[in-house]
Structures are given as C-alpha cells and as structure tokens.
Amino acid sequence: MNRVEIDGDRCKACGLCIDACNKHLLTLSSDLNAKGYHPIEIHDVEECSACALCGVICPEGSLAVYKEIKPKKGG
Amino acid sequence: MAEQVAFKRTSVLTDDYFxxxxxxxxxxxxxxVAEVIEEMGIQDRTIGVSPVGCSVLAYNYLDVDFVEAAHGRAPAVATGIRRTLPEDRYVFTYQGDGDLASIGMAEIIHAANRGEKITVIFINNAIYGMTGGQMAPTTLPGMRTTTSPNGRDTGLCGHPIRMCELLDTLVEPKFIARGSLSSPKLILKAKKLLRQAFDLQHSGFTFVELLSTCPTGWGLTPDNSLAWLERNMVPFFPMEVFREPGKMPPQATPYHPDLKVRDDAPKAEKKTEEG
Amino acid sequence: MAQRRMLMKGTEAIAEAAIRAGCHHFFGYPITPQNEIPEYMSRRLPQVGGVYLQAESEVAAINMLCGAGAAGVRVMTSSSSPGVALMSEGASYMVGGELPAVIVNIMRGGPGLGDIQPSQGDYDQMTRGFGHGDKHFIVLAPSTVQEAVDMMALAFDLADEYRNPCVVLGDGLIGQMMEPVTFPEPSERTFDRSWAATGKKPGQRRNILRSLFLDPEVLEKHVEKLFEKFKVMELKEQRYEAWMMDDAPPVVISAYGTTARIAKSAIRELRAEGHRVGLFRPISAWPFPVDGLATYVEQTRLFLGIEMSMGQMVEDVRRVVAGRRPVQFWGRTGGMVPTVEEIVAQVKERSAALGQ
Incomplete structure (x- = not known):
C-alpha cells in the first residue's frame, strides 16, 4: 500500500494539497495543531497512487509520499 | 514491505518551520532551490545571498552558508563573493520584486551585464508582502494594493516592469527564464528551470523568475490566489525561456583593438604611418 | 629584501601599500579627487592575480566589499566624500555582520556636490555619522604619504583583528602630493577565517553573516558584543602625535591630516620668533586620543583647533578639555587650504589676547 506521511505541526491548512489530489483523499482535520491550524489528514489511503502532487504543491514541506514496490511476479 | 520514496522533504532544508x-x-x-542543490551535490560549495523582504530569513531555511544583503544589493554582494571564492563554488541570490526590480534595479542590471557567474532567483508576486501589501514595480495595471487603493494607475506610476524581457536585451546573460509556482505541473517545470540555471552558472549570469502568490497581500484564499496568478499575471508575464544555449543574445558590439584611445594603453598596436 | 625609497603620489602609494598588505580585491566607483587609486588598482591587481572591478555605483561597491569581506579576503574601496556618504548604509551592515574591509575616503569640499578641492569636512561623517545604528569605525588620518603607506597595512590588520571595517581618512592634498616612500615588510600576522561564508564544511556548523536580529533581546546582546570590541579599540587603538610639547607650551594647536603639516610649519616660524606653541595631532580620529590629550589640558592655556572645515574635530577637543581651558577654532572650508602665514597670524592674535 502507498503511504503519505503528514507532519501535522508544519501544516498551515492552506488547502492547496486538497485541490492537488486528483483522488480527493485529503481533508482538513477537525483537530488543531500547535500553531492553531487544522492540519490536513488523509483518508482512504489505499486509494493513493503516490503521484506526490500534494507534496509538490505543499509550501511547508509537510508531506512525504512513499510508493509500494510490488514484487515482480514470476521472478 | 518494500517501498520507494515518491516525495520527501530535502535535507538541504533545515528543520525550521517557514x-x-x-x-x-x-x-x-x-x-x-534546496532540491536542486541536493541533486547537484553542491551543498558544501554553495553560498546564498538573502534579500530584504519576506524572504529576508531565507538563511534560516536553506542549509548552506549565507550572506545577508541590504535591500536590493544582493547581486552586488554576490559579485563580491563570486569574484573572491574559487570557481567551483555556486553563488545564488534570492530576491523579491521590490528588492530586485525597484530599489535593486541598478545592481541586477549591472550584475547581469557583467555576466557575473551567479544564479538569481526572482520571486515575482506583484506586491510588497513584508511591509504589508504596497504597490510593487510588478504590480499589474488596475491591481489594488494598500498604496494603490484605486488600482495601479499607469498614468501616474507607469506599467509593471518585465524583468526577463529587460535583461534579455543584454549580451552577457546565459540563461533567462520565467516560470510559475501556480500548479504542481508548473512547479516541476520551474524546478527544471532552476536546475538549468545552476547547471549553467559557471558559464555566466543565470536568471529565473518565478511567478508567485501573496494570498495575504492580495486578499485571496490560497487556491484563489493560484487561479488569479494564472488568469492575470501569466498574460502579462509570459512563461518563456528567453535565453539559453542556442538562443542567441542580441549582437554584441565587436571588440576593436583600434578603439583604444590612450597612447599608453597596454599593448596598443602601433599603426603604420600612412601618407 | 632591501627597502627601496620610491617617489610616489599619495593616491598611488596608498594603492600599492594596500596590495602589499595582501589586498587583492578592489571594488570602486570613480570620483575626483581619488581616481588614481582605482586606476592604479586596475593596472596592478591583474599583475598579482587580483580582482579589480568597477562597480555601477558606490552603493554597489560597498556591497561588493560586503560579499568579498564575507568570503574572507582582504578587500578595499576608495572614494571621496559624497561617494562615501552613499556607502554608509552598506558600511553599517558590515559592522553589524562583523565583516572586515578597508574604506579610503579622500575628502573633498561639501556639502552637496561641493567642489573637488581638499577638505576635512567629513570628520563628523566618519567618526559619528557613517551609517545608521549603534556602531563605530576605526578612522586613521595620515599626515604624510609615508604615514598613509604605513597605515594601509595597519588598517587591514585592525579590520581583521576586530572584524570591523576600518577607514583611512585623507584629503585631496595628501592624495595628490608626491613624496618619497618606503614600503614596510608585509605583516606576519594571520587571522582566523573560520567564520567566512565559503561553503558549508560537512559536519560543521554553517556560517551565516547577517545583521538582522528580529528579537530585540538578541539584537541588544549583539550590539553589546560589538561594543565590547569598541571598548577594546578605545583602550588599545588611540593614536596621536604630540609635537613640540615637551616645554609645556601655553598654546596648543589641534589639527590632523594635511592641516597638521601646515600647522607644523607655522609652529616652526612662531618658535623662531619666540612663541611657544605645540601641536596635538590625532592619528586615530576614532577612537579619538582622549587619554593623550587629557595629559596636556592642565599645562595648556589655550587650545586652537585648525581644520579645513567649519570646526568638526574641535568638538572632540572640547569634549576632553571639558571647559577647563578655552578651546577656540579657526579654519578654512570649501576647498580652501590654510596657509602658514594665516596660522601664524591667528596664533599671534590669540596669544596676544591671552597676554602672552
């Protein structure tokens, strides 16, 4: 499964990643971070294609995206 | 589970929060900029020059040696560094539109004209951000700012300055390009421009303008700011590569040894007496 | 190497002395009456593998110094009064960022565009008003071409020692006069450069050279640290010459630079006629030689400041004398140079009023 790591304390809730995600997997959390912003969170992560556009547009550098390497079949 | 990094914060950025x-x-x-420095493996050979403006604290975030410049003077400071350190070093300035295109106009034009081997990163968001949203030299006609409350009046203060086009009249620059940070696709393209500029830095002056947003100064949400940029700034500030290897500069004035006017000029060719 | 005496113009001697002091980087902008310095540098520096660059303005020149100083080399500029005024912002940044460099000011007449004749109208600019904020510059004022030559090496050493720009303050006369000079052996001193921005060494802390400290508590600490240095300068770097002072003359002329030379000639004449007059000549305009002058206050009946200005350094004399003795002033300005005869007449007149 692909993975998105969110550094919630960096997030300023600008929401640019929400628009960047083609699969609409990101939303603002109802929690507050240390700076008083509602940081983004990911849902339905199994849908994530690891396109990393969220990371590319994030001005804070608060996202990391990892792509699963599927074992090659038939060796 | 095996996985590969699709995107990760570069280690050339410090851990400080912007x-x-x-x-x-x-x-x-x-x-x-940090990613380009990391990819090129030049962190230990790079010296940054920070401006005055919102990015005055750039040295807090990019983990390289830094010198802070006075408002607009970054190209002169970078010149001093460039002309001093060994050639394998990389020197860049990071400047906003007020810093570069207003108070620092003389310094940027002359650094470019001398062909200083530096990379200038020009952040154009058409406004003075740090001082609270005043009119900038790149503010669009009709654009409202705190010092152009009825919109920029071109009859009163002229039109915005297109820096890439201005610098493209000079002979020496080796790379001049304008990109935008308004979408993931354009951001990836902008990174290629920065990489090209750094790659060409040791051959001469390189300049990358990045169209940027100022949601606070513009009074727009972050996503509306990106849309506003693409709708209003891009038509006036076209995204182009103005100068690169193969794209010829305007014709240089040919070098004439005969133009030496002083009798004592070194190695002055003695003209044979005629008549 | 045997020392050779050479006949040289002041400006060119200053330039050559700088190169011999290890300064291989010069950034400047033409302005009369100091153009022989950049012209000499443009010829000589390429010969020693150095860099001469004509900046687009004095503003750019001082900021090029800022960059080269930050990169850890010996660097200088030279200019004249209005050009130096344009450098004041950058010079303040260099104090804040603790960047060494040498700035030569060959003073001309002011205010405004003034004229291009010799003047001492920049004493206040260099010792008080050069740049914004809490700061100081060591200001050295040569009186002869030889002294200017010796001062260049000293200026670079002081700049490096204190990591602060150092000023050499001359006037158009010293720049234009020709005198025989001997160049001193290069200084053996070496200075730590580990603070310079040359590229972050792996595993080491990077260097950030800046003057911005947004937290007022931090800025106060930073300025206090700078002023620890200035305090040391005030203790160690006061320089002066006391000339014809051994017989405790009742009248003491205070003068610096070229004016002090003219004053010496006047004093010789006055002494030949039986008038006991001495000279107190500050060599460092900042730090002003407070301690040296203080030793002469009691024994003196009248101080007479003579300058090519309307009276600037005389305020420092008044500060030290502090009302204990009369401090008078006479000067020429606008590029007019005081003559020996004028000084002799001024001293005689004022001595007579004293009852001498």
Missing part, C-alpha cells in the same frame, strides 16, 4: 503566511509560494521556491 514563517510565511499559509499558501505563500515562497516555501515552494525555497524547497525547489
């Missing part, structure tokens, strides 16, 4: 407003694209520009 002080920029939510949605401001300075953070993106910082990251792109």
């Amino acid at each position: 002080h920029y407003c939510p949605g401001c694209t300075h953070g993106v520009a910082h990251r792109l």
